[in-house]
Amino acid sequence: MTITFPHMGQVYIPVKALFDDLGVPVVVPPPVSNKTLEIGTRIAPEMACLPMKINLGNYIQSMEKGADTIVLTGSCGPCRFGYYGIVEQEILRDQGYHAEIIILDAPGRDPRDLLRKIRKISGNSPWKNIIRAFIQASKIVEQTDKLQGIFLRKRPRELNKGQTDDLQSRFEKQILQCRGSKEVMRLIRSFQVKADGIPERADANPLRIGLVGEIYTLIEPYVNLNIEYKLGYLGAEVHRGITIADWVKTHLSMDRKYKKQRKEKLKKGANYLNLCIGGHAWETIASTVDYADAGMDGVIQILPFGCMPEIVAESIIPSISRNRSLPVMTLTVDELTGEAGYLTRLEAFVDLLSQKKGTVYE
Amino acid sequence: MKIGIPRALLYSIYLPLWKTFLEELGHTVILSNHTDQNILDNGVKNCVDDACLPVKIFHGHVTALAGRTDIILIPRLVSVYPGEFICPKFIGLPEMIKHSVPCNPGIIIMNFNARFSMDRGYDGMRNLGRELGATKDLVAQALDRARIRQAEHMRRMEAEPGFNPVRSIDKKDQKPPRLDQGIIGLIGHPYLVYDRYINMNICDKLNERGYGILFPENIPAESVDRACNRYPKKLFWSYGKRLLGSGLCMLENKLVDGLILLTSFGCGIDAFIDELLIRANHREYKIPLTTITLDEHTGQAGFDTRLEAFIDMMEWRSRYDNHVPTYGTGVYPGKSLI
Ligand code: SF4
Ligand code: SF4
Numbered sequence: 001m002t003i004t005f006p007h008m009g010q011v012y013i014p015v016k017a018l019f020d021d022l023g024v025p026v027v028v029p030p031p032v033s034n035k036t037l038e039i040g041t042r043i044a045p046e047m048a049c050l051p052m053k054i055n056l057g058n059y060i061q062s063m064e065k066g067a068d069t070i071v072l073t074g075s076c077g078p079c080r081f082g083y084y085g086i087v088e089q090e091i092l093r094d095q096g097y098h099a100e101i102i103i104l105d106a107p108g109r110d111p112r113d114l115l116r117k118i119r120k121i122s123g124n125s126p127w128k129n130i131i132r133a134f135i136q137a138s139k140i141v142e143q144t145d146k147l148q149g150i151f152l153r154k155r156p157r158e159l160n161k162g163q164t165d166d167l168q169s170r171f172e173k174q175i176l177q178c179r180g181s182k183e184v185m186r187l188i189r190s191f192q193v194k195a196d197g198i199p200e201r202a203d204a205n206p207l208r209i210g211l212v213g214e215i216y217t218l219i220e221p222y223v224n225l226n227i228e229y230k231l232g233y234l235g236a237e238v239h240r241g242i243t244i245a246d247w248v249k250t251h252l253s254m255d256r257k258y259k260k261q262r263k264e265k266l267k268k269g270a271n272y273l274n275l276c277i278g279g280h281a282w283e284t285i286a287s288t289v290d291y292a293d294a295g296m297d298g299v300i301q302i303l304p305f306g307c308m309p310e311i312v313a314e315s316i317i318p319s320i321s322r323n324r325s326l327p328v329m330t331l332t333v334d335e336l337t338g339e340a341g342y343l344t345r346l347e348a349f350v351d352l353l354s355q356k357k358g359t360v361y362e
Numbered sequence: 363m364k365i366g367i368p369r370a371l372l373y374s375i376y377l378p379l380w381k382t383f384l385e386e387l388g389h390t391v392i393l394s395n396h397t398d399q400n401i402l403d404n405g406v407k408n409c410v411d412d413a414c415l416p417v418k419i420f421h422g423h424v425t426a427l428a429g430r431t432d433i434i435l436i437p438r439l440v441s442v443y444p445g446e447f448i449c450p451k452f453i454g455l456p457e458m459i460k461h462s463v464p465c466n467p468g469i470i471i472m473n474f475n476a477r478f479s480m481d482r483g484y485d486g487m488r489n490l491g492r493e494l495g496a497t498k499d500l501v502a503q504a505l506d507r508a509r510i511r512q513a514e515h516m517r518r519m520e521a522e523p524g525f526n527p528v529r530s531i532d533k534k535d536q537k538p539p540r541l542d543q544g545i546i547g548l549i550g551h552p553y554l555v556y557d558r559y560i561n562m563n564i565c566d567k568l569n570e571r572g573y574g575i576l577f578p579e580n581i582p583a584e585s586v587d588r589a590c591n592r593y594p595k596k597l598f599w600s601y602g603k604r605l606l607g608s609g610l611c612m613l614e615n616k617l618v619d620g621l622i623l624l625t626s627f628g629c630g631i632d633a634f635i636d637e638l639l640i641r642a643n644h645r646e647y648k649i650p651l652t653t654i655t656l657d658e659h660t661g662q663a664g665f666d667t668r669l670e671a672f673i674d675m676m677e678w679r680s681r682y683d684n685h686v687p688t689y690g691t692g693v694y695p696g697k698s699l700i
Contacts, residue, residue: 047625047633078447078598080630086595087634090641103595273457275440278450305412308630312454315410319461332412 001025003121004067006055007032009219010148011244013188014140017181021133024123027067028176029058032222036061041335043091050223050304050334051216052084056091063099071121074103079278079309136181138248143188145243147171150195152240155232156206159199165229167195207236207353210291212284213302214310215242223333224302225342231300234350239296241287242280265290272316279309285316292324297353299326305334327352363494365470366431368423369394371416371452372439374527374556375519375579379512380437380472383487386504387496392431394423397559401426406658408463415626415657416553417451417458419560424463434469438486441477446600449631470494484509519579526565527579528556543572543619544680547612549605549639550624551632552579560656561624562665571673576618581608589614593638602631609639613647620650620676622669627657650676 002025005015012028019026030036032054039060040053059070074082085103092099102117122130155164171191178184209231217223218240228238249258269286276282284301291299301317303310314330321328329349331342365384367373373380373393381391395401397419405422427434436456441447451458456471472490476483484505491501519525522536529536546568548555555561555577568575586607590597597603612618623639625632636653643651652672654665 045633045637047628047630048637049630049633074595078450078453080634082598083595083634086593087637089594090638094641094645272461273454275453277453278447281450281454303412306628306630306633308450309454311410311412312451312458314412315458316454316461 001069001121001123002027002067003069003071004029004059004062005071006058007220008051008216008247009221009244010144011219011247013144013175013184014137014244016176017140017178017184018133018137020180021136022122022125022129024121024125027062027065029062030065032058032220036222037335043095045087047306048087049080049307051214051220052080052088053335054220054223055084056088059088059092059099060095060097063097068099069121070099070101072101072103074105081279133181136185138245140181140184140188141245141248143185143192145245147188147192147195148243150192152228152232152238154195154198154200155229156235156237157200157204159201163198164195164232167191167198207297207350207357208295209236209238209350209353210287210294210296210299211238211240211302212242212287212291212299213280213313214304214307215247215280217302217304217307217333218242219244219247223304224331225333225337225339227300227302227331227346230343230346231350234347236297236350236353239291241290242283268293272320273313277309277312279307281309281313284310284313285320288317288320288326288328289324292320292326296326297357298349299328300349301328301330303330303332305332327356363433364390364392364431366392366394366427366434368420368427368434368436369396370420370423370557371455371553372437374531374552375515376437376512377531378515379508380435381508382511383491383504383508384435386507387491387494387500389494392427394426397423397557402559402658409458410462412628413451413458414628415560416551417455418658419553419557420455421459421463424459424469428463428467431467433467436469436471438471438473440473440475441483441600442474443600444476444479445596446598446603447477448600519577520582523580524575524577525580526556526577527552528558537569543677545574545576545618547576547609547618547621548624549578549609549621549636551601551605551626551629554624554626554656562656562660562662564622564624564654564669567666567669568673573619573673576608576612578604578608581611585611592642599631599635602635605632606635606639610642613643613649618649619680620672621652622672623651623653625653625655627655650679 003019004027007029016026016028036054036057038057040055040057044053044056055072072085074085085101089101102121104114104117118130151164151168158164175184175187178187211218211227221228231238266282266286268289269282272289273282273285288299301310301314303314317328317330320326329345331345367377367380384391401422402419403422404425405418405420408425409418409421424434436459438456439448439452456469459469470490473486474483475486487505488501491504492498496504515527515530518530519527525536548564553560558565565575586604589607589610590603597606609621612621621643623636625636640651643649650672654668
């Protein structure tokens with residue numbers, strides 16, 4: 001059994017460490033690239049969500065490297081994500097691939113099924129080891145998010161242009177060489193120190209932009225055309241409400257406290273939307289209100305084409321924008337989104353924000 | 363009070379329930395007109411670009427009601443069957459309307475959420491009845507009568523092949539289709555297959571060529587469930603499940619000579635459902651099948667050409683493949699379907 005899994009931003013870091021700790025062979029899919037998307041687009045239904053197309057590309061590229069078991073998470077509606085695994089399995093089968101897909105569904109009334117699956121992908125390690133590995137992995141998730149946070153803060157403030165990116169790409173190269181959670185943790189911590197040490201411009205007063213939208217698009221840089229880098233370079237500090245940790249906690253854990261906190265946050269959007277409509281649309285609305293409260297200069301909503309819940313959010317956002325005089329831009333991405341047009345829109349938005357900010361400060 | 367109901371999305375399935383309920387409470391129900399170019403244009407204008415055609419058209423129907431009624435009823439269907447959902451856009455529909463259609467008069471929301479149990483699903487209607495000022499007893503009585511009407515509507519859909527709920531709502535006869543050429547399964551959401559403006563009047567066109575039609579609603583719920591059991595995970599979208607299960611059932615039992623999948627551009631549910639159905643057909647049944655995608659730019663001419671080409675292909679195949687369709691075989695033994 002050689003495991004692989006779909007990419008989503010830096011999720012591969014904790015996942016790889018987890019399987020390394022358990023001694024289960026694991027293939028990290030090659031970084032998402034045009035090739036990945038091409039493969040996915042060729043075999044997926046045309047109207048499938050973009051994340052699924054990329055998942056399929058990941059699997060096939062991983063299988064070429066010897067993976068035979070695919071692990072992914074699921075959910076039980078209302079959005080499509082919960083049925084990804086089934087459709088993917090059918091597609092792979094017709095393409096002649098015989099990899100097994102194991103879907104880890106959030107535990108419902110009967111957690112036994114989930115436990116059995118976890119045991120299986122852990123190569124039947126004793127529960128003690130499995131639990132230890134999961135605890136380590138969740139610590140890595142936290143620290144990875146923290147490191148990302150530092151990068152985001154530094155990019156618009158760095159004294160020497162490009163230093164943050166340099167450091168980040170060095171980190172991404174080295175992390176793949178690490179085996180097991182201990183090594184991974186050590187590397188992350190050392191890069192946190194280095195990142196903290198990046199000198200800042202004294203006069204830096206960057207614009208602050210909140211990112212909201214569909215979670216995969218937010219987290220996977222290939223899909224959002226590296227929006228965080230781009231905005232950072234345009235001199236804006238990017239805030240993103242949803243992190244990998246949030247995703248892990250909502251989809252996989254039974255963390256009651258977190259769920260309560262989340263509810264609290266979601267209440268902020270109650271005037272506009274007060275129930276879950278699938279995906280992360282509720283978060284999108286609540287975070288937009290939250291960002292308005294926090295005095296952000298602007299918000300960008302980003303979604304893959306055809307994303308059902310985010311389309312609902314998209315129709316609500318103009319009201320928030322109007323009521324709170326908060327500039328909001330919506331970006332829809334699909335496999336045809338061109339780099340150039342996209343950058344132009346970001347530039348125009350940043351220009352608008354800086355003008356607005358300029359007049360406020362005069 | 364004059365209450366407006368948009369003649370869009372799932373009204374063709376649930377109108378008897380909604381209308382009887384409101385009328386029993388002493389209100390007058392006003393429906394928007396059947397979809398036309400004007401409604402479509404208004405819908406496109408008043409809705410976010412990324413939305414699918416049926417949702418845009420719903421927006422159009424809401425604008426069409428503005429000024430004609432005291433208030434407009436927007437259903438919020440979260441779940442129509444325990445343990446299942448429907449498309450996320452239905453759940454957020456009232457919000458979409460509130461924030462994109464300049465709504466005058468206001469709207470009232472009718473929740474329907476049977477996720478935990480069928481009876482609790484009706485709580486939304488009970489609450490609405492109370493909000494409209496009716497006593498508890500009157501609400502209960504109105505709901506009982508409404509449910510009886512609804513049950514009859516549902517029964518007829520399952521029992522009468524080719525039953526068109528829109529014709530029934532309009533109190534028109536169900537035209538007995540000419541069956542000499544065969545039967546075509548028309549798989550699509552109710553708001554596509556029963557709205558003759560959106561679907562370019564496909565039903566009449568098929569009838570004119572001598573084909574009867576089977577709709578997804580014509581297949582009994584148990585058969586739908588059974589057909590979907592082949593997948594390792596329960597399908598949690600009620601309508602997705604109905605489309606897929608009824609399609610599979612038509613294939614398995616050789617009820618149809620061909621399948622037409624009607625879908626709207628950008629429909630997230632159909633992207634998955636149609637994919638599964640097409641793959642199953644390709645692997646096991648191999649009957650003529652085509653997908654027709656509808657959006658606001660679909661032209662009459664192109665549509666007709668596609669349809670004609672499909673029918674020709676089907677007829678060619680049945681002539682040369684010696685494919686003998688088995689009309690009249692029931693979905694379950696002992697009960698003739700036609
Ligand atoms: S939230 Fe959007 S991208 Fe995610 S499964 Fe649903 S439609 Fe697809
Ligand atoms: S099921 Fe498809 S067509 Fe219907 S509202 Fe949802 S996305 Fe639109």
